[in-house]
Amino acid sequence: MFRSFLLYLSRQASIFRFVRHNGFAKSMASRFVAGETLDTATAAVAELNAQGITCSLDLLGESVTNAGEARAAGAAYVQLLDAIKAKGLDANVSLKMTAMGQDIDDALCEEIVRSILERAKAHGSFVRLDMESSAYTQRTIDFFEKRLYPDFREHVGIVLQSALRRTFDDTQHAIAIGCRVRLCKGAYLEPADVAFPEKKDVDANYVKCMHALMERGNYPGLATHDPAIIAEAKRFAKERGIAADRFEFQMLYGVRRDLQAQIVREGFRLRVYVPFGTQWYPYLMRRLAERPANVWFITGNILREIGSGSRKRVGSGA
Ligand SMILES: Cc1cc2nc3c(=O)[nH]c(=O)nc-3n(C[C@H](O)[C@H](O)[C@H](O)COP(=O)(O)OP(=O)(O)OC[C@H]3O[C@@H](n4cnc5c(N)ncnc54)[C@H](O)[C@@H]3O)c2cc1C
Known part of the structure; x- marks a missing residue:
């Protein structure tokens, strides 16, 4: 119930306009978001790289409503790939198709995403x-498979969500064509005809995929x-002799x-998804x-930090 309410709030642009400059909301965001600028984000990546963690940078932004916004988001990604290269960071990028104009026009979206992929290819990088x-x-799967994958194979990959009933079939298909997949559970509230309503089924489907x-x-x-699930992945890798560098x-x-x-200490590869903007x-x-529970956990942290005078903010470089 509370989850549905929070997801409902996530879609309310008017609330975002209200909280955009609210110090408390920005403090909450700073736990999960690496600041508002390219510099704060690349600094966070450098810190993670120093701990042996690779990254995927995500310039936050979802469904845009005009071509200008989509082109600006595309240009920002090209700039981001250049910054990763120039700073010698161990990072790739993740993007949302709706931020690239998927809801406006397919041809526009393709032009923008291809320009990002051309740059990723030139830099030997990767776009998720x-x-x-x-x-x-x-x-998204059609667009990926028909318009992008043939030209950019090792430089582009998709995401599949175990919450969806179709995902095991999609997984088999992705394996058949040899493309790179990120497997997650899925962050969106979905109707029961397309997604498993029970968490145990989402988890079981995750393990199967x-x-x-x-x-x-x-x-x-x-x-x-x-x-x-992480323990199961390690167990399965050991049982089947799957080397730690294969995933x-x-x-x-x-x-x-x-x-x-802990994962890094144990010698497994870890990539952290670093959103900013x-x-x-x-x-x-x-x-x-x-x-x-994060609502209360983070609120408690912020109150403690306010108490000790060391509050961090999104965009403050923290
Ligand atoms: C790198 C990455 C990329 C992703 N990309 C996408 C995407 O493209 N599309 C999409 O729909 N979803 C994406 N997600 C989100 C994903 O689908 C889930 O919503 C999210 O990861 C929570 O699921 P979980 O697998 O961690 O398991 P859960 O069963 O939700 O959580 C397992 C445990 O992890 C911890 N945990 C999980 N989430 C949190 C949190 N927010 N705060 C604190 N602890 C937490 C808790 O200890 C929890 O008990 C991505 C997730 C990751 C990690």
Whole structure:
């Protein structure tokens, strides 16, 4: 119930306009978002790289409403790839197709995404197409497979969500064509005809898809903070003799940092998804919805930091 409410709030642009400059909301965001600028984000990446963690940078932004905004987002990604290269960071990028104009015009979206992929290819980098709600699943997979993958094979990959009933079939197909997949549970509230309503089924489907990807997939990204699933991945790798460099774990910036450190200590690969930018509100609300206890946890932290006079803010470089 509270989760649905938080997800409802995540879609309310009027609330974002209200909280955009609110210090308390920005403090909450700073736990999950690496500031509002390219400099704060690349500084966060450098810090993670120093701990042996690779990154995927996400310039926050979702469904844009005009071509100008989409082109600006595309240009910012090209600049981001250049900055990663210039600063020698171990990072790739993740983007949302709706931020590139997917809701405006397919041809425009293709032109923008291809310009990003050309730059990624030139720099030997990689672009992950994040997956949004199930309304976009088929469109995103078709776009990926028909318009991008043939020209940019090792430089582009998709995301599949174990919450969706179709995902095991999509996983098999991705394995058949050899493309790179990030597997996650799925962050969106979905209708029961397309998604499993029960968490235990989402988790079981995750494990089923994960086994297939680990055994036969192309360098899968296992995006989860679920300790039971992570333990199963390690067990399965050992049992099947799958080397630690054939897959990577992926986690979100600021989430389960203890587990992140443990994975690196144990010699597994870890990539942290590092979101940044001014459009942090929907992203923050999805993270809070995943674990409503975060609302109280972060509020408590902020109050303690206010008490000790050391409060951090989005955009402050923290
Ligand atoms: C690298 C990465 C990329 C992602 N990309 C996408 C995408 O493209 N599309 C999409 O729909 N979703 C994406 N997600 C989000 C994902 O779908 C889930 O919503 C999110 O990861 C929570 O699921 P979980 O697997 O961690 O398991 P859960 O069962 O939700 O959580 C397991 C445990 O992890 C911890 N945890 C999980 N979330 C949080 C949190 N927010 N704060 C604190 N602790 C937490 C808790 O200890 C929890 O008990 C991505 C996630 C990651 C890690």
